[in-house]
Amino acid sequence: MKTTIAITGSAGQLGSELARQLGSRAVQLSRAHINLASDASILDALGEIRPAILINCAAYTAVDKAESDAEACFRANAEAVATMTGYCRERNIRLVQLSTDYVFDDYAADNAAGSQRPLDEQTPASPRGIYAQSKLQGEIAAAATPENLIVRTCGLYGGGPTMRNFVETMIRLAATNPELRVVDDQRCTPSYCVDVAAAVLRLIEQEATGLYHVTNRESTTWFELAQTLFSLTRKPTVVQPISTAEYGAAAPRPAYSVLSLEKYSACVQREMPSWRNALERYLNDRKLA
Ligand SMILES: NC(=O)C1=CN([C@@H]2O[C@H](COP(=O)(O)OP(=O)(O)OC[C@H]3O[C@@H](n4cnc5c(N)ncnc54)[C@H](OP(=O)(O)O)[C@@H]3O)[C@@H](O)[C@H]2O)C=CC1
Numbered sequence: 260m261k262t263t264i265a266i267t268g269s270a271g272q273l274g275s276e277l278a279r280q281l282g283s284r285a286v287q288l289s290r291a292h293i294n295l296a297s298d299a300s301i302l303d304a305l306g307e308i309r310p311a312i313l314i315n316c317a318a319y320t321a322v323d324k325a326e327s328d329a330e331a332c333f334r335a336n337a338e339a340v341a342t343m344t345g346y347c348r349e350r351n352i353r354l355v356q357l358s359t360d361y362v363f364d365d366y367a368a369d370n371a372a373g374s375q376r377p378l379d380e381q382t383p384a385s386p387r388g389i390y391a392q393s394k395l396q397g398e399i400a401a402a403a404t405p406e407n408l409i410v411r412t413c414g415l416y417g418g419g420p421t422m423r424n425f426v427e428t429m430i431r432l433a434a435t436n437p438e439l440r441v442v443d444d445q446r447c448t449p450s451y452c453v454d455v456a457a458a459v460l461r462l463i464e465q466e467a468t469g470l471y472h473v474t475n476r477e478s479t480t481w482f483e484l485a486q487t488l489f490s491l492t493r494k495p496t497v498v499q500p501i502s503t504a505e506y507g508a509a510a511p512r513p514a515y516s517v518l519s520l521e522k523y524s525a526c527v528q529r530e531m532p533s534w535r536n537a538l539e540r541y542l543n544d545r546k547l548a
Protein backbone atom coordinates (compact mmCIF):
# COMPACT_ATOMS: atom_id res chain seq x y z
CA MET A 260 0.00 0.00 0.00
CA LYS A 261 1.23 3.49 -0.83
CA THR A 262 2.03 5.72 2.16
CA THR A 263 -0.01 8.92 2.01
CA ILE A 264 2.08 11.96 2.84
CA ALA A 265 0.19 15.19 3.49
CA ILE A 266 2.05 18.44 2.86
CA THR A 267 0.91 21.75 4.30
CA GLY A 268 2.16 24.93 2.64
CA SER A 269 2.02 23.04 -0.65
CA ALA A 270 1.91 26.27 -2.68
CA GLY A 271 5.14 27.49 -1.06
CA GLN A 272 8.74 26.90 -2.07
CA LEU A 273 9.55 23.71 -0.19
CA GLY A 274 6.02 22.29 -0.06
CA SER A 275 5.58 22.49 -3.83
CA GLU A 276 8.96 20.85 -4.44
CA LEU A 277 8.20 18.02 -1.98
CA ALA A 278 4.87 17.48 -3.73
CA ARG A 279 6.65 17.37 -7.10
CA GLN A 280 9.17 14.79 -5.89
CA LEU A 281 6.54 12.64 -4.15
CA GLY A 282 4.13 12.62 -7.11
CA SER A 283 0.97 10.61 -6.44
CA ARG A 284 1.97 9.83 -2.82
CA ALA A 285 1.48 13.50 -1.87
CA VAL A 286 -1.73 15.12 -0.70
CA GLN A 287 -1.27 18.85 -1.15
CA LEU A 288 -2.74 21.13 1.50
CA SER A 289 -2.59 24.76 0.52
CA ARG A 290 -4.04 27.63 2.55
CA ALA A 291 -7.44 26.91 0.97
CA HIS A 292 -7.47 23.45 2.62
CA ILE A 293 -5.82 24.20 5.93
CA ASN A 294 -5.60 27.51 7.74
CA LEU A 295 -2.97 27.67 10.48
CA ALA A 296 -4.98 30.37 12.22
CA SER A 297 -7.79 27.90 12.97
CA ASP A 298 -7.44 24.67 14.96
CA ALA A 299 -10.76 23.50 13.54
CA SER A 300 -9.47 23.86 10.00
CA ILE A 301 -6.31 21.88 10.87
CA LEU A 302 -8.25 19.07 12.57
CA ASP A 303 -10.90 18.91 9.82
CA ALA A 304 -8.37 18.72 6.99
CA LEU A 305 -6.26 16.05 8.69
CA GLY A 306 -9.34 14.06 9.70
CA GLU A 307 -10.43 13.83 6.08
CA ILE A 308 -7.08 12.71 4.70
CA ARG A 309 -5.75 10.43 7.46
CA PRO A 310 -2.16 10.57 6.23
CA ALA A 311 0.61 8.28 7.50
CA ILE A 312 3.02 11.22 7.52
CA LEU A 313 2.39 14.98 7.75
CA ILE A 314 5.09 17.36 6.50
CA ASN A 315 4.35 20.84 7.82
CA CYS A 316 5.82 23.35 5.38
CA ALA A 317 3.21 26.02 6.05
CA ALA A 318 4.58 28.88 8.08
CA TYR A 319 4.58 32.62 8.59
CA THR A 320 7.85 33.35 6.76
CA ALA A 321 7.79 37.16 6.38
CA VAL A 322 10.69 37.74 8.78
CA ASP A 323 10.53 41.57 8.94
CA LYS A 324 6.72 41.82 8.93
CA ALA A 325 6.61 39.39 11.88
CA GLU A 326 8.21 42.06 14.10
CA SER A 327 4.94 44.03 14.02
CA ASP A 328 2.61 41.04 13.64
CA ALA A 329 3.78 38.77 16.47
CA GLU A 330 0.42 37.28 17.33
CA ALA A 331 -0.25 35.93 13.84
CA CYS A 332 3.34 34.71 13.57
CA PHE A 333 3.25 32.76 16.87
CA ARG A 334 -0.20 31.42 16.03
CA ALA A 335 1.03 29.97 12.69
CA ASN A 336 4.55 28.89 13.65
CA ALA A 337 4.05 27.68 17.21
CA GLU A 338 0.43 27.16 18.29
CA ALA A 339 -0.66 25.47 15.05
CA VAL A 340 2.31 23.09 15.36
CA ALA A 341 1.23 22.16 18.89
CA THR A 342 -2.25 21.36 17.53
CA MET A 343 -0.79 19.22 14.74
CA THR A 344 1.51 17.44 17.21
CA GLY A 345 -1.38 16.53 19.51
CA TYR A 346 -3.51 15.28 16.63
CA CYS A 347 -0.67 13.27 15.09
CA ARG A 348 0.32 11.68 18.41
CA GLU A 349 -3.20 10.35 19.00
CA ARG A 350 -3.37 8.81 15.54
CA ASN A 351 0.20 7.57 15.19
CA ILE A 352 0.95 9.99 12.34
CA ARG A 353 4.61 11.00 11.94
CA LEU A 354 4.98 14.78 11.90
CA VAL A 355 7.85 16.36 10.01
CA GLN A 356 8.32 19.97 11.12
CA LEU A 357 10.47 22.45 9.19
CA SER A 358 12.54 25.00 11.07
CA THR A 359 15.25 27.55 10.55
CA ASP A 360 18.91 28.49 11.08
CA TYR A 361 17.56 31.76 12.56
CA VAL A 362 17.13 29.95 15.90
CA PHE A 363 20.88 30.60 16.31
CA ASP A 364 21.72 34.20 16.92
CA ASP A 365 24.78 34.68 19.07
CA TYR A 366 27.51 32.53 17.59
CA ALA A 367 29.34 35.23 15.63
CA ALA A 368 31.93 35.90 18.31
CA ASP A 369 32.70 32.19 18.73
CA ASN A 370 33.17 31.93 15.02
CA ALA A 371 35.59 34.70 14.24
CA ALA A 372 37.47 34.16 10.97
CA GLY A 373 39.71 31.12 11.10
CA SER A 374 37.87 29.26 13.83
CA GLN A 375 34.48 28.86 12.22
CA ARG A 376 32.74 25.72 13.29
CA PRO A 377 29.31 24.82 11.89
CA LEU A 378 26.56 24.64 14.51
CA ASP A 379 25.36 21.13 15.28
CA GLU A 380 22.04 19.91 16.63
CA GLN A 381 23.35 20.05 20.25
CA THR A 382 24.19 23.77 20.05
CA PRO A 383 21.84 25.75 22.32
CA ALA A 384 19.35 27.86 20.34
CA SER A 385 19.33 31.63 20.88
CA PRO A 386 16.57 33.17 18.75
CA ARG A 387 16.24 36.97 18.64
CA GLY A 388 13.46 38.10 16.28
CA ILE A 389 9.78 37.20 16.44
CA TYR A 390 9.98 34.79 13.48
CA ALA A 391 13.00 33.02 15.01
CA GLN A 392 11.38 32.76 18.45
CA SER A 393 8.12 31.46 16.99
CA LYS A 394 9.97 28.80 14.98
CA LEU A 395 11.85 27.60 18.07
CA GLN A 396 8.52 27.28 19.90
CA GLY A 397 7.24 25.24 16.96
CA GLU A 398 10.27 22.94 17.27
CA ILE A 399 9.66 22.49 20.98
CA ALA A 400 5.98 21.68 20.32
CA ALA A 401 6.86 19.07 17.67
CA ALA A 402 9.61 17.55 19.84
CA ALA A 403 7.01 16.63 22.49
CA THR A 404 6.57 13.46 20.42
CA PRO A 405 10.03 11.85 20.16
CA GLU A 406 9.10 10.00 16.93
CA ASN A 407 8.61 13.31 15.09
CA LEU A 408 11.29 14.63 12.75
CA ILE A 409 12.39 18.28 12.90
CA VAL A 410 14.51 19.64 10.06
CA ARG A 411 16.26 23.01 10.27
CA THR A 412 17.29 24.54 6.98
CA CYS A 413 18.39 27.96 5.67
CA GLY A 414 17.83 30.58 2.99
CA LEU A 415 15.57 28.55 0.70
CA TYR A 416 15.21 29.37 -2.99
CA GLY A 417 13.59 27.56 -5.89
CA GLY A 418 10.31 27.30 -7.74
CA GLY A 419 10.87 30.10 -10.24
CA PRO A 420 10.01 33.80 -10.47
CA THR A 421 6.72 33.64 -8.56
CA MET A 422 8.41 32.53 -5.31
CA ARG A 423 9.65 34.98 -2.68
CA ASN A 424 13.29 34.44 -1.85
CA PHE A 425 16.65 36.25 -1.93
CA VAL A 426 17.78 34.83 -5.30
CA GLU A 427 14.56 35.83 -7.07
CA THR A 428 14.63 39.24 -5.36
CA MET A 429 18.16 39.83 -6.71
CA ILE A 430 17.14 38.77 -10.24
CA ARG A 431 14.12 41.09 -10.10
CA LEU A 432 16.01 44.07 -8.65
CA ALA A 433 18.85 43.71 -11.15
CA ALA A 434 16.42 44.21 -14.02
CA THR A 435 16.04 47.87 -13.03
CA ASN A 436 19.09 48.66 -10.85
CA PRO A 437 22.68 48.70 -12.15
CA GLU A 438 23.97 48.56 -8.58
CA LEU A 439 22.69 46.67 -5.52
CA ARG A 440 23.75 46.93 -1.86
CA VAL A 441 23.94 43.61 -0.04
CA VAL A 442 25.02 42.62 3.47
CA ASP A 443 28.41 40.91 3.76
CA ASP A 444 28.38 40.24 7.52
CA GLN A 445 25.91 37.36 7.73
CA ARG A 446 27.45 33.94 7.08
CA CYS A 447 25.11 31.01 6.38
CA THR A 448 24.29 28.44 3.68
CA PRO A 449 21.42 29.45 1.38
CA SER A 450 19.91 26.26 0.02
CA TYR A 451 18.09 24.98 -3.06
CA CYS A 452 14.62 23.54 -2.38
CA VAL A 453 15.24 20.65 -4.79
CA ASP A 454 18.17 19.46 -2.63
CA VAL A 455 16.48 20.13 0.71
CA ALA A 456 13.27 18.35 -0.35
CA ALA A 457 15.25 15.30 -1.52
CA ALA A 458 17.14 15.30 1.79
CA VAL A 459 13.92 15.48 3.84
CA LEU A 460 12.52 12.52 1.91
CA ARG A 461 15.73 10.56 2.52
CA LEU A 462 15.44 11.20 6.26
CA ILE A 463 11.81 10.05 6.18
CA GLU A 464 12.86 6.90 4.31
CA GLN A 465 15.45 6.19 7.01
CA GLU A 466 12.73 6.73 9.65
CA ALA A 467 14.93 9.39 11.25
CA THR A 468 13.49 11.00 14.37
CA GLY A 469 14.47 14.07 16.38
CA LEU A 470 16.36 17.11 15.12
CA TYR A 471 18.44 17.31 11.90
CA HIS A 472 20.23 20.15 10.12
CA VAL A 473 19.87 20.11 6.31
CA THR A 474 21.31 22.75 3.98
CA ASN A 475 23.56 22.79 0.98
CA ARG A 476 27.24 22.30 1.83
CA GLU A 477 29.85 24.99 2.68
CA SER A 478 28.96 28.58 3.56
CA THR A 479 28.78 32.07 2.10
CA THR A 480 27.43 35.57 2.69
CA TRP A 481 24.43 37.13 0.96
CA PHE A 482 26.89 39.52 -0.72
CA GLU A 483 28.98 36.66 -2.15
CA LEU A 484 25.83 34.80 -3.19
CA ALA A 485 24.60 37.86 -5.13
CA GLN A 486 28.01 38.36 -6.76
CA THR A 487 28.16 34.68 -7.76
CA LEU A 488 24.64 34.86 -9.17
CA PHE A 489 25.46 37.85 -11.41
CA SER A 490 28.73 36.30 -12.49
CA LEU A 491 27.00 33.00 -13.44
CA THR A 492 24.25 34.88 -15.31
CA ARG A 493 26.81 37.24 -16.94
CA LYS A 494 25.00 40.35 -15.72
CA PRO A 495 26.92 43.61 -15.31
CA THR A 496 25.12 44.39 -12.00
CA VAL A 497 27.53 45.79 -9.42
CA VAL A 498 27.09 44.49 -5.87
CA GLN A 499 28.26 46.77 -3.06
CA PRO A 500 29.02 45.15 0.31
CA ILE A 501 27.21 46.77 3.25
CA SER A 502 26.74 45.92 6.92
CA THR A 503 23.56 44.57 8.48
CA ALA A 504 23.28 47.86 10.42
CA GLU A 505 23.50 49.88 7.17
CA TYR A 506 20.77 47.73 5.58
CA GLY A 507 18.54 48.43 8.59
CA ALA A 508 15.99 45.61 8.41
CA ALA A 509 13.20 45.47 10.99
CA ALA A 510 14.14 41.98 12.24
CA PRO A 511 17.54 40.94 13.60
CA ARG A 512 19.36 38.20 11.67
CA PRO A 513 22.23 35.99 12.82
CA ALA A 514 25.77 36.97 11.84
CA TYR A 515 26.72 33.29 11.82
CA SER A 516 24.25 30.45 11.28
CA VAL A 517 26.16 27.82 9.30
CA LEU A 518 24.63 24.44 10.15
CA SER A 519 26.64 21.25 10.59
CA LEU A 520 25.58 18.46 8.20
CA GLU A 521 27.42 15.65 9.99
CA LYS A 522 24.35 14.09 11.60
CA TYR A 523 22.43 14.18 8.31
CA SER A 524 25.30 12.67 6.31
CA ALA A 525 25.85 9.91 8.85
CA CYS A 526 22.14 9.04 8.75
CA VAL A 527 21.67 8.87 4.97
CA GLN A 528 25.25 8.03 4.00
CA ARG A 529 25.59 10.84 1.48
CA GLU A 530 26.74 14.45 1.20
CA MET A 531 24.64 17.47 0.29
CA PRO A 532 25.72 19.34 -2.89
CA SER A 533 27.63 22.59 -2.30
CA TRP A 534 25.78 25.94 -2.40
CA ARG A 535 27.65 26.94 -5.57
CA ASN A 536 26.69 23.75 -7.38
CA ALA A 537 23.08 24.21 -6.21
CA LEU A 538 22.92 27.83 -7.38
CA GLU A 539 24.34 26.85 -10.78
CA ARG A 540 21.72 24.13 -11.19
CA TYR A 541 18.90 26.51 -10.22
CA LEU A 542 20.05 29.17 -12.67
CA ASN A 543 20.34 26.49 -15.35
CA ASP A 544 16.81 25.33 -14.56
CA ARG A 545 15.70 28.97 -14.85
CA LYS A 546 17.60 29.18 -18.17
CA LEU A 547 19.56 32.16 -16.85
CA ALA A 548 23.03 30.57 -16.85
N1 LIG B 1 12.20 30.44 3.15
C1 LIG B 1 13.33 30.19 3.80
O1 LIG B 1 14.39 30.76 3.49
C2 LIG B 1 13.36 29.20 4.91
C3 LIG B 1 12.24 28.55 5.34
N2 LIG B 1 12.29 27.69 6.41
C4 LIG B 1 11.11 26.98 6.86
O2 LIG B 1 10.77 26.03 5.87
C5 LIG B 1 9.37 25.91 5.74
C6 LIG B 1 8.95 26.13 4.30
O3 LIG B 1 9.37 27.43 3.92
P1 LIG B 1 9.07 27.99 2.45
O4 LIG B 1 8.57 26.93 1.57
O5 LIG B 1 10.26 28.78 2.04
O6 LIG B 1 7.92 29.02 2.78
P2 LIG B 1 6.98 29.82 1.78
O7 LIG B 1 6.80 31.17 2.39
O8 LIG B 1 7.42 29.67 0.39
O9 LIG B 1 5.63 29.00 1.93
C7 LIG B 1 4.94 28.97 3.14
C8 LIG B 1 3.54 28.50 2.85
O10 LIG B 1 2.80 28.60 4.07
C9 LIG B 1 1.51 29.06 3.75
N3 LIG B 1 0.92 29.76 4.87
C10 LIG B 1 1.36 30.87 5.50
N4 LIG B 1 0.50 31.23 6.48
C11 LIG B 1 -0.49 30.31 6.44
C12 LIG B 1 -1.67 30.14 7.19
N5 LIG B 1 -2.03 30.98 8.18
N6 LIG B 1 -2.48 29.08 6.91
C13 LIG B 1 -2.15 28.23 5.92
N7 LIG B 1 -1.04 28.34 5.16
C14 LIG B 1 -0.23 29.37 5.43
C15 LIG B 1 1.71 30.02 2.60
O11 LIG B 1 0.50 30.10 1.92
P3 LIG B 1 0.23 31.23 0.82
O12 LIG B 1 1.01 30.76 -0.37
O13 LIG B 1 -1.23 31.19 0.64
O14 LIG B 1 0.74 32.51 1.43
C16 LIG B 1 2.83 29.36 1.81
O15 LIG B 1 2.33 28.52 0.80
C17 LIG B 1 8.79 26.88 6.77
O16 LIG B 1 8.56 26.17 7.96
C18 LIG B 1 9.89 27.89 6.99
O17 LIG B 1 9.82 28.47 8.28
C19 LIG B 1 13.47 27.42 7.06
C20 LIG B 1 14.60 28.05 6.68
C21 LIG B 1 14.66 28.94 5.53
Ligand SMILES: Cc1cn([C@H]2C[C@H](O)[C@@H](COP(=O)(O)OP(=O)(O)O[C@H]3O[C@@H](C)C(=O)[C@@H](O)[C@H]3O)O2)c(=O)[nH]c1=O
Nearest residue numbers: 320322359360413414424425428440441442481506512
Ligand atom coordinates in the same frame (compact mmCIF):
# COMPACT_ATOMS: atom_id res chain seq x y z
C1 LIG C 1 16.81 42.28 -0.85
C2 LIG C 1 18.08 42.56 -0.08
C3 LIG C 1 18.34 41.87 1.10
N1 LIG C 1 19.47 42.12 1.79
C4 LIG C 1 19.74 41.36 3.03
C5 LIG C 1 18.62 41.35 4.06
C6 LIG C 1 18.92 40.10 4.83
O1 LIG C 1 19.85 40.39 5.87
C7 LIG C 1 19.58 39.18 3.82
C8 LIG C 1 18.67 38.08 3.32
O2 LIG C 1 17.55 38.65 2.75
P1 LIG C 1 16.05 38.16 2.81
O3 LIG C 1 15.26 39.15 3.56
O4 LIG C 1 15.67 37.81 1.44
O5 LIG C 1 16.14 36.84 3.65
P2 LIG C 1 15.27 36.38 4.86
O6 LIG C 1 13.84 36.54 4.60
O7 LIG C 1 15.82 36.89 6.11
O8 LIG C 1 15.62 34.84 4.67
C9 LIG C 1 15.24 33.91 5.58
O9 LIG C 1 13.96 33.46 5.43
C10 LIG C 1 13.49 32.82 6.58
C11 LIG C 1 12.08 32.41 6.34
C12 LIG C 1 14.43 31.80 7.10
O10 LIG C 1 14.02 30.91 7.84
C13 LIG C 1 15.89 31.97 6.93
O11 LIG C 1 16.63 30.79 6.88
C14 LIG C 1 16.27 32.89 5.85
O12 LIG C 1 17.32 32.74 5.06
O13 LIG C 1 19.99 40.00 2.73
C15 LIG C 1 20.40 43.05 1.34
O14 LIG C 1 21.44 43.28 1.99
N2 LIG C 1 20.15 43.74 0.17
C16 LIG C 1 19.02 43.53 -0.55
O15 LIG C 1 18.82 44.19 -1.61
